[in-house]
Amino acid sequence: MTLHAALPQPHATESKSTGVVGIVGVGTATTEASYTQPEVLDIFGITDPKVRSVFLNSAIERRHLTIPPRGSDGSRLAEPQGELLAKHKRIALDMGARAVRACLESSGYELADVDYLCCVTSTGFLTPGLSALLIREMGLSPGTSRVDIVGMGCNAGLNALNAVAGWSAANPGKVAVMVCVEACSAAYVIDSTMRTAVVNSLFGDGAAAVCLVADSLDAASGPAFVPSAPGSPRILGFASHLITDAIGAMRYDWDDEQAKFSFYLDPEIPYVVGAHAERVVDRLLSRAGIRRSDVSHWLVHSGGKKVIDAVRINLGLTRHDVRHTTGVLRDYGNVSSGSFLFSYDRLLRERSPEVGDYGALMTMGPGSTIETALVQW
Structure with a gap:
């Protein structure tokens, strides 16, 4: 079975795609x-x-x-x-x-x-x-x-x-x-x-x-790659949100006393990110004409216990939905930009995605920024 459903129409700020992009490997x-x-x-x-x-x-x-x-x-x-x-x-x-x-x-x-x-x-x-x-x-x-x-x-x-x-x-x-x-x-x-x-x-x-x-x-x-097999999802789109009011909530500062760069995390940032999660996720999904209930797999950045809980509650997700996110946090801590891929790797090893399933990916970081992507197996 080959998945060649129409791609969502590009947003005004997005470049038009010339091919169906698949994720074919992870390590x-x-x-x-x-x-x-x-x-x-x-x-x-x-x-x-x-x-x-x-x-x-x-x-x-x-x-x-x-x-x-x-x-x-x-x-x-x-x-x-x-x-x-x-x-x-x-x-x-x-x-x-x-x-x-x-x-x-x-x-x-x-x-x-x-x-x-x-x-x-x-x-x-x-x-x-x-x-x-x-x-x-x-x-x-x-x-x-x-x-x-x-x-x-x-x-x-x-x-x-x-x-x-x-x-x-x-x-x-x-x-x-x-x-x-x-x-x-x-x-x-x-x-x-x-x-x-x-x-x-x-x-x-x-x-x-x-x-x-x-x-x-x-x-x-001629086809170079047909992303239709389980484990090889195609990428449907991306959506971003910059929380400009919290631009300094996560940042590197130079510490004169230590003569080093020092990272700062505002203690309120988990709740700020959680409060904005719905907006960007719903925009991502609406472009593909689907709802949150249509998403079978959620891969959220393992940013920390409080931020995971804030995102889960605001999006109405279950603990099972974020099991890989919390599992990666438990076993590796926050590994920054690669955290969501550790969760993705675990999802594939679990062999739970089926052809046609949607997956939502979400990362959060300095800016303060929420980035999302939608994939389909």
């Missing part, structure tokens, strides 16, 4: 070492009851982290900003390469097949960008087209997927790979404040990649 990777929340507290000698409460009530059981080495006195060494950038480069190259290889293996493609590479990260800055470094490191063709999306935060995976889907639609039959690589261990400030406690209790290292290929709508050119 994930993490750093080697993982720690429970009590272990992290003990490693850094955190005894403040309020800070410990933030860690222990996070709904996170374990995260992959790259802990700084011990000094001669047994305490963990401080990492200047330069060392954090070097850590990011090392971790990102390793995780990114493993995620891309896993993605290609699941899709049946090889490194030589990759025509386009998009790299997403917010946990470090590199010039040349991660895409150039991965092309050299992995032995991809020097002629591979590439782009780096840097600093957009946890929502960036869907921003990038939108752009990569556009490239795929304009280049039917060619293989595009998007990889989200977040070395969150390279973006930490360790001190005794509640500001850093919230961040330090939440994020973990992780990378996730997807492979996209578009079928041609021009019968004369």
